[in-house]
Amino acid sequence: MPATPDAVQRRTVLIIATLAAFLTPFMGSAVNIALPSIAAEFTLDAVSLSFVASSYLLGTAMFIVPFGRFADIYGRKLVFTLGVVVFTASALLSALATSGLALILFRFIEGMGSAMIYGTGVAMITSVFPPEERGRALGINVTAVYIGLSIGPFLGGYLTEFLTWRSIFLTNIPLGIYIIYQIRRHLAEEWADARGERFDIIGSVFYSAMLLAVMYGFSKLPEPGGIAAIIAGVVLAGVFYAWETRTPDPVLDIPLLASNRAFALSNLAALINYGATFAVGFLLSLYLQVVRGLDPGTAGLVLITQPVVQALFATPAGKLSDRVEPQYVASAGMALTTLGLALLTFLAPETPIPQIIASLVLFGFGFALFSSPNTNAVMTSVDRSLYGVASGMLATMRTTGMMFSLGVVTVIFAVLIGTTQIGAAVQAPFMTSLQVAFTVFTILCALGIPASLARGRVRG
Incomplete structure (x- = not known):
């Protein structure tokens, strides 16, 4: 059992994990605003353009759970550091891409680096902060995510307008190098609460192949090849389940989902919430630039509304979930998010920009109330030896939801x-x-409210 972390160690972990938590969403939101420029340079059609965003999410979703489990066994700091290295290197490669296909490939590798970060950052914070301080710490971490989302459209828009979309990727490199330096200089502790257990390579391969088939299938619907890929994914899911329930050290603890109601339903709520919301930024970026004729910088100023509101309220929402059961706070957030999506279903070519901003304010506030408390619920509901798996599972639900949303x-x-x-x-x-998209997402988010409420209490 590791020694109780002191205040300096807790602060160091929080700073490093929070900087990394800023880095990944900044990249995603900044690239979203640059998509029309990328499409113009590489002559990408609507479907191919969506692959620029979805390839990153696919790389993340495929590897989050395996890397989370690997980190529990061999060290969370080790995997986290490798993730920052891979993410930074792939950002440089993306900036140098000479074709749409190359950019999609480098974005996939970037997603792998993001998987290492997502699967360990929250687990490291949970490892060093006691339960009574955990919601606040996770709230700060989530706030960094939203600050990244906030600055991304704003800075990405102006970088695209004045320095081309390639400069977006270059801006990530200095911060990535700084994070690596801070880890090497200030973080000596390692966390591997499942050290000595066997890493499930076969299960990891089945898991990644299953997600690859399903996500590829979604991207190819309604073509026959897309349907065949989804069927293959379902078959692989059955094989994965059979293997995981028989191996002594599974990459994913299937019985945990069956026996831990709070853990299972909190993850389901995350899947639904992100499935209903992630594509909003992608769609509005295209709407504001293609339909309304705004330049990237101005479009970014409009889109910044949602993540700014999220950043303002994520930490207070996390602190609130330390005192009030997360099921109530998160469910209220899900309801407000549903209302924000419903307002966007009335979007028209002449919709006033202030009306769009008002919808994004409501949307962002609801998302802030949901995200931090839901993360707190997931991490509080499991034993510390499963922090990496729990963090990876939650990130998988989030990323799979994002992939489904784009699908x-x-x-x-x-x-x-x-x-x-x-x-x-x-x-x-x-x-x-x-x-059509906003109507589908509104219905989906509304269905997530009872799932969020049904999780029950996560504290004794």
Whole structure:
């Protein structure tokens, strides 16, 4: 059993994990605002353009749980450090990409680095902070995520406008190097509460292949190949389940999902919430630039509204969940998020910008109330030897939800727009796509409210 961490160690872990938590969403939100410019340079159609965003999420989703388990056994600091190195190197490669295909590949590798960070950062914080301080610490970490999301559209828009989209990737490199320096200089402690257990390589391969097949299938719907890939993913899921329930040291503790109601339903709530919300930034970025004719910088100023509100309220929401059961705080957030999505279903080419901003304020406030308390619920509901797996599982639900969200949009684009570059010529079907997507997401988010409420208490 490791010694109780002192205040200096807790602060160091929080700073390092929080800086990394800023880095990954900053990249994602900044790239979203640059998508029209990337599409123009590489002549990407609507479906191919979605791969620039979804390849990163696929790389993250495929490896989060395996890396989380690997970190529990061999060291969370080790995997976290490798993640920052891979993320930083792939950012440089993305900046140097010479084709759309190369950029998609480098974004996938970037997602692998992000998986190492996501699967360990929250687990490291949970390892050093006692339960009575955990919600506040996790709230600070989540706030950093939202600050990254806030600055991303704003800075990404102006970087794209004045220095091209490639500069977005270059801005991440100095911060990545700084994080690595801080780890090497100030963080001597290592956390491996499952040290000595066997790493489940076979289960990890099945898990990654399952997600790859399902996510690829979503991106190819409604083509026959997409349906076949999803069927293959379902078959692999069955094989994965059979293997995991028989191996002594599984990469994913399946019985934990069956026996731990709070853990299972908190993860389900995260899956639904991110599945219903992630594509909003992607869609509004295209809407503001293609339909409303805003430049990237101005579009970024509009989109900054949601994450700024999230950043302001994420830490207070986390602290509130230290005193009030997370199920109530998170469920209220889910309800407000549903209302924000419902307002976006009325989006039209002439919708006033202040009305869009008001919807994003409500949307951001609801998301802040949901995210920190839900993370607190997940991490509080498991033993410390499972922190890496729990962190990885939650991040997998989040990332899989993001992939599903983009998958829904990809299917809608494929059916209503086809393989045509998004522009003024396809404005009518694009607006129809927006309304269909926001309607689907509103219904999905509403279904998540009872799942969030049903998790029960996470404290004795």
